[in-house]
Amino acid sequence: MSAINQTIAFFGATGGTAAAALAASLRAGYTCTALARTPDKLRDLLKTGHCIPESTISSQLTIHPGNVKDPVAVATVLISPLDPSVLVDYIISGIGGAPKLQWTPPFAVLDDPVICESATASILAAISQLETKGISAAQDGRKPLITVISTTGISDRARDVPYLLLPIYYGLLHVPHVDKRKMEALLFNDKGVHVRDFVVVRPTLLMDYQPCGIETVKAGWEWGVKTGEEPGPALGYTVGRKDVGEWVFQEVIQKGGWEGKCVSLCYH
Template structure:
């Protein structure tokens, strides 16, 4: 591919965005919209061929992928691979980071023989956050001048993480389901969010936007799913949007429109709930 030059990373739609978990539906939809709009992107993927196939199936051309996207083969829990993804050159970092890491659910049994959902990697979000922070620290240690161009970080988390007295972002009928079935995924997301608190990231990124979608549905196809990003309900932690589900396509489009295009100005430091 034609890797963006340093000037291209800071001019117009050719800003370069880093994507982690890009084979996941919401992040894949966001990446698709970014490439369609002319942005350059770098994506870390354990299976690059899978990501390429997904993007072609989204309607992107091979020419677009060749000219605007660089795929790095690696794991998002490996600080060295993460560093390679976000460091464009000794003088340039990516302008934004979008992370939608996740793992495959596995049905297990909890206490008193009640089933619950665990993950094939139950610490993927926490481990990914640790790797990202480690990579950023190593970059600034080697290239201190890059601290002035810290990237904006957006991560996809989950509803069901609020604690009293913060209003819940879950419908009443979903409270027990989340408690019994989603304990392991929720715990991983909570540890990730704790790692990305302002006190932990203030010197590493320009800001953090935490997106908490309702139960995700759909594959993330940008042309056949969802209501459109303008038609979903949006809330913040103190006044959350409460609902049952939202499509991955709508979440990805919302992140592109509200964070990527607008540099997240309205959402930095917020925990944003999205639901249909």
Template sequence: MTTSSRFIAFFGATGGCTNAALVHTLNAGIHVRALARTPSKLTDMLLAQGISQATIDSQLTIIKGDIASMPAIKSVLLSDKDHTLTTQIMSGVGGTPQLRWSIKRPVTIDNPEICATTTKNIVQALHEIYAEHPSTATHKPSIVIISTTGVSDVREDVPFGFQTMYHVALADPHKDKKVMEKIVTENAIGLDAVFRGAIAVRPSLLTGDQNIKGGKGWKSLRVGQEDKPAIGYTIHKADVGEWIFEETIKTDGQRWFGQKVTLTN
């Protein structure tokens, strides 16, 4: 598979929101490098969405590995052909929800620190890349992460009917999202920043799958920010992916740098 001098780095590319964003990105002719534990799964998902094998071969480089592999992460971020660094990172890594016998914490995930661990490893990989290839530090990438509503310390962004579910039942997976956001924020400011900008996307309760024909369209969404959130019950994964593409990948997303963006129907 080939690459170009400009590309977007994708983590969690088989997840619903992220996969939808990837489909739109490839349809726009943009080159991508993506991490996947099972490359054939990602390829099959894209083919099912109408992405041709020719497009996959010419625009997508899939790096086999997981978020625990520093060499694999660095290969996603940095082209092995000409040592070109990605211009933007799209991270939608998440765990699989699991139920357990607990009244206070009935929902956990298979890897309860997956979001924080992924983000820490991306930061570490960038530090190593800047040290090994100093010229790359002059063109640092931005990052977009998929978080969730219900983690704000500023303003309640979950409707009253969902607050018990979010703040009690989902407390453990949401703790991981909060740590992820903190890591990204801390590494997007100051002299030691590894990102030139960061955007946290906080969708309301996700429904549907990655099928880009299944949503209502990104223009139908209500959009807010942390101090004035858009409060709603649900949102289709495909619409989140399309919004991310239209507002942060297609346009570079600079207008949203430093923001925690709430999305809902």
């Protein structure tokens, strides 16, 4: 199916990773929707931070104002802008909280410590609401594929963090990681009820580097729910937000084959 006929819904698109994935999707000709509390902020980010022309934004992107915790607002983003009787083909969520450091444990807290879990629950609830209105699948008859940006350091199967980063992960990032685990659990337990499958992207420490190209990104993976042979996670110290976003677009949207997997990303 050509990009012209495929649609992608974005949540958290003013964040570095999801914004990069959105920009890559627009460049490739995909029709996209996005939820933003301040739509002008997203437009400006795409134009100034990713060099997306206003003409492309106007013709290929529909920005809905609203809060991701509101299933009614979320539902508007999940409806295909090409055909209001079907859902989008893909959902990408880069939702995350803003960290705040403090001198007492836990040393890092979030402005909203359950934002990832709440956002994912809201997306699933919105899909249920739309199903009651007869909108239950994408144009190809399947449910959407959802991709979420999670983190390394929360795997129950293998160590996916270099030893030198362990104090940071387990000392500073405990609260955000609890939220990410709960977000992932919602998708693991969905079992095809709301989405056809999931891809959990677990980047190591995210940095605002200039893009280096996805050929510099190393990927490892483990199954989210299934059991069987798996290569295990990739170990590394940092990775750039824009490269992760580009990887999500090229590997998950264009190439495929990552369904049901938790993919750790870092630089070689």
